[in-house]
Amino acid sequence: MYGLVNQAVRGLIIDQFGEATWEDVRSRAGTAESFVAMQPYDDAVTYSLVGAAVEVLELPAEKILYAFGEYWVTDIATVSYADLMSTDGTSFLDFLKNLDHMHSRIKVTFPDYSPPSFRVKELSDDRLQLDYYSKREGLLPFVEGLMNAVARHFGCEVTITHVDDADNPMPSKRMLLNYGPLPA
Numbered sequence: 001m002y003g004l005v006n007q008a009v010r011g012l013i014i015d016q017f018g019e020a021t022w023e024d025v026r027s028r029a030g031t032a033e034s035f036v037a038m039q040p041y042d043d044a045v046t047y048s049l050v051g052a053a054v055e056v057l058e059l060p061a062e063k064i065l066y067a068f069g070e071y072w073v074t075d076i077a078t079v080s081y082a083d084l085m086s087t088d089g090t091s092f093l094d095f096l097k098n099l100d101h102m103h104s105r106i107k108v109t110f111p112d113y114s115p116p117s118f119r120v121k122e123l124s125d126d127r128l129q130l131d132y133y134s135k136r137e138g139l140l141p142f143v144e145g146l147m148n149a150v151a152r153h154f155g156c157e158v159t160i161t162h163v164d165d166a167d168n169p170m171p172s173k174r175m176l177l178n179y180g181p182l183p184a
């Protein structure tokens with residue numbers, strides 16, 4: 001993944017646990033101290049960082065990935081890519097429908113990248129089906145954290161349920177999202 005993803009993992013760990021913990025995580029993972037945002041790195045770098053964070057923080061990978069999804073939205077996307085995250089005239093549902101388009105717009109910036117793909121099906125006013133396609137394994141908790149924070153960004157709250165793998169059109173992962181306005 002591009003360096004900015006690894007750089008964001010670094011940012012999350014430093015913000016929440018401090019520099020010394022980051023140093024511990026990155027030395028266990030055997031990675032550099034920081035990353036070049038616009039340079040592609042092997043996915044193994046990102047997975048090693050998460051693996052080392054699991055050991056150092058004594059937290060399950062799912063929790064770390066979920067927190068990273070939230071952090072990506074609250075501290076990276078809405079800050080550095082505010083125009084892409086604009087809520088003007090856009091709803092949570094519109095934003096999700098447009099995610100593939102958004103990732104393809106930034107292909108200019110990240111020519112070698114491999115973004116995910118999302119298919120959205122409206123089931124009712126407050127319920128949608130989301131199929132997540134990726135060439136990568138294990139990032140579902142990251143997607144959940146992303147969805148939760150994106151919903152909040154659009155003034156919504158969301159509850160995510162997973163549809164059993166057996167019923168899925170592989171290689172995607174299917175989720176059902178119940179959503180509605182955040183309570184005042």
Ligand code: HEM
Nearest residue numbers: 001002077081084110113114115116134135136139146150
């Ligand atoms: C607005 C700013 C955003 C930027 C600049 C951005 C950029 C990127 C980049 C560079 C990657 C790494 C892919 C690679 O290097 O091969 C990535 C991955 C990913 N992005 Fe985005 N993204 C943004 C927002 C979002 C949002 C809002 C979501 C979902 C709600 C999202 C979902 C994902 C997921 C799930 C991955 C992991 C890759 C995978 O599943 O295979 N991104 N994105």
